[in-house]
Amino acid sequence: MNQEIRRGDRLRHRVPTPAAIALAATTMPLERSQAARRPSVRLAAQSPHGQAPGREARLPQTGQSTCHDVAGREIPCPDSGQDGEIRAGLPWPEPRFQPRGERVHDRLTGLDWTLDANPAAFPMTWGEALAYIVELNDRGALGFTDWRLPNRRELRSLVSHQTRDPALPAGHPFDNVFPGWYWTSTTAVISPLHAWYVHLGGARMFYGGKDQSFLVWPVRGTGNEVLPATGQIRCFDETGRVIACTGSGQDGESRLGSAWPVPRFEVHAETVLDRMSGLCWLRHADPTGAPVSWPEALAAVARTAVPSPAGPWRLPNIIELESLVDCGRHTPALPKDHPFTEIREGYWSSTTSLYEPDWAWALYLEKGAVGVGQKAGAYFHAWPVSGP
Numbered sequence: 001m002n003q004e005i006r007r008g009d010r011l012r013h014r015v016p017t018p019a020a021i022a023l024a025a026t027t028m029p030l031e032r033s034q035a036a037r038r039p040s041v042r043l044a045a046q047s048p049h050g051q052a053p054g055r056e057a058r059l060p061q062t063g064q065s066t067c068h069d070v071a072g073r074e075i076p077c078p079d080s081g082q083d084g085e086i087r088a089g090l091p092w093p094e095p096r097f098q099p100r101g102e103r104v105h106d107r108l109t110g111l112d113w114t115l116d117a118n119p120a121a122f123p124m125t126w127g128e129a130l131a132y133i134v135e136l137n138d139r140g141a142l143g144f145t146d147w148r149l150p151n152r153r154e155l156r157s158l159v160s161h162q163t164r165d166p167a168l169p170a171g172h173p174f175d176n177v178f179p180g181w182y183w184t185s186t187t188a189v190i191s192p193l194h195a196w197y198v199h200l201g202g203a204r205m206f207y208g209g210k211d212q213s214f215l216v217w218p219v220r221g222t223g224n225e226v227l228p229a230t231g232q233i234r235c236f237d238e239t240g241r242v243i244a245c246t247g248s249g250q251d252g253e254s255r256l257g258s259a260w261p262v263p264r265f266e267v268h269a270e271t272v273l274d275r276m277s278g279l280c281w282l283r284h285a286d287p288t289g290a291p292v293s294w295p296e297a298l299a300a301v302a303r304t305a306v307p308s309p310a311g312p313w314r315l316p317n318i319i320e321l322e323s324l325v326d327c328g329r330h331t332p333a334l335p336k337d338h339p340f341t342e343i344r345e346g347y348w349s350s351t352t353s354l355y356e357p358d359w360a361w362a363l364y365l366e367k368g369a370v371g372v373g374q375k376a377g378a379y380f381h382a383w384p385v386s387g388p
Contacts, residue, residue, distance in 0.1 A: 058089065058226065058277070058388070059089045059090065059228075059277055059279075060090045060092065060109075060157065060319065061090060061091055062161040062317050062318060063160035063161050063162045063169060064083045064087070064317070065084050065162055066352075067085055068082075068084075068352045068357040070293070070294065070295050070358065070375040071358055072358030072375075081298045081299075081302060081314055081315060082298070082350050082352065083317040083349070083350040083351040086350065088314075089317070089319060089320070090226060095171075097173050099115065101142070102114065102115045102142050103115055103142055103220075104173055106157070106158070108157070108226060109224060109226050110221060110222075110226070111154060111223050112220045113158070113217065113218070113219050114147075114217065114219075115173065116174075116176050117174045117177040117178065117215075118178055118216075118217070119217075119218065120215070123213035123215055124213055124214075124215075124216060125210060125211055125212065125238070126183055126212075126238060127237075129183045130185070130248070130249045132216055133149050133216075133218060146220050147218040147219070147220050148185065148218065148219060148220065148254060149185040149216065149219075149249060150185060151186045151232070151251040152186040152196040152198065152205060152251070152327065153230055153257060154184075154219055154227060154257075155182060155184050155198045155217065155219075156198050156203070158200075159200075159203045161318065161351050161352075161353075161354060163354065164203075164355045165179045165202075166178075166200045167200055167203040167354075167355075168200065177200060178215055179200055179202075180199065180201060181198070181199050181200075181215065182198050182200055183214050183215070184198065184251070185249065185251040186232055187232065187236045189232070189327065189328060189329065190330035190333075190366070191207070192236040192240035192241075192242075193209060193210060193239065193240040194208055194209055195208065195210050197214055201355075202353070202355045203353075203355075204371055204372065205369060207367075207369070228258045228276055228277070228323060229255055229257030230251055230328075231325070231326035231327045232251045232252045232255070232327040233255065233328055235248045235253055251327070258276070260276050261276055264276055264338075267339045270282065271283060271306065271308065273309075273310075274324070278388040279310075279316075279387055279388065280308060280309060280310040280385065280386045280387050281384070281385050282383065282385075283340055283341060284341050284342050285340045285342050285344065285383050286381050286383075287300065287304060287382065287384065288382050290381075291380055291381055292348075292378050292380070292381070292382060293376055293377060293378050294348055294373070294376075297315055297382035298315050298350065298382075301313050301314055301383075301384040301385075302314070304384045308386040308387075309386075310386040310387030311387050313385070314350065314384065315348060315382060315385070316349055316350065316383065316385040318351040318362075320349075321349045321363045322368075322370055324363075325363070325365075325368040326368075330366065330367060330368065332365045332366055333365055333366065333367060333368035334365070343365065345365060346363065346365065346373075346380040347363045347365060347380050347381050348360060348362050348373070348380045348381070348382055349361045349362060353372045355372075358374060359372045359373060359375060360375050362379070362380045
């Protein structure tokens with residue numbers, strides 16, 4: 001498990017192995033956090049699940065372009081069924097990033113980030129991170145007063161699944177990127193004492209106690225509807241109590257991202273269309289009936305007998321799989337009134353972990369966490385997807 005970073009520590013840190021990452025995703029202790037001041041921000045609440053309804057969100061590609069077998073060896077991609085072969089999603093623009101002085105515009109998502117990926121220079125608690133953003137806006141940092149702490153989908157949108165240490169797109173222009181944990185504005189509703197954070201060394205996303213100290217990367221802008229809203233509509237203090245969202249600076253206040261359509265899901269016999277992403281899912285979410293290894297998962301979805309209205313069935317990549325998560329719910333972390341049956345706790349994606357390529361990315365659906373599992377182990381289930 002990663003070592004906690006505290007104020008005053010030098011920013012040198014050993015990145016945990018995927019084995020430790022996977023273990024942490026299921027065994028990380030829940031630590032009580034301490035109450036802290038609640039800062040104010042200048043964001044008005046949007047609609048319940050994102051900005052005003054617009055076009056269907058097309059999820060971005062993961063960035064993965066190579067394929068790897070169960071032992072981690074690179075293999076030819078054709079007929080593998082892996083993310084590196086299919087590359088589903090919106091291609092990244094070239095160049096992806098446009099430097100604008102001391103900030104950087106992401107042409108994929110429409111968001112602006114600080115050029116310095118660690119402008120605070122030291123780790124801070126979650127409450128301190130939110131207060132730091134208020135301070136930036138009070139002094140008009142870089143000429144703007146609308147900086148905020150990114151929600152979990154915004155922060156993870158920076159990740160490339162083809163790189164490591166840091167897990168950012170090759171040739172990115174950012175300075176001071178630390179291959180460790182960064183806070184998001186999204187509370188983990190399975191335990192509201194905790195908030196989601198992203199590891200920029202290996203790309204894992206889990207939650208930590210709000211009294212722990214991690215880094216902050218400010219963002220601004222409302223984006224271009226590529227990223228879905230997280231679904232979080234409530235706000236919580238550092239003790240886990242529900243609070244008024246106004247002035248909190250939290251994800252539950254800003255609710256940024258592409259709005260979810262109503263209804264979000266359309267049932268077509270044995271399949272379900274997600275109208276938010278355009279993806280078609282098998283309604284029965286456990287076609288194998290038991291956990292399987294990663295190679296077995298890839299093979300099982302290809303054998304799915306149910307006709308798909310949106311092309312061949314395949315194993316979803318990790319962005320597609322995570323898009324099902326509603327950050328306002330847990331056990332499972334799926335939208336209310338979803339139509340799926342036989343929901344299980346963990347699911348394989350088709351995306352290899354480039355940190356150690358004998359591991360692959362998985363979704364812990366009870367929590368909404370993104371972790372990894374060793375490909376050879378029968379740890380997770382397979383959930384077929386198709387299109388677009």
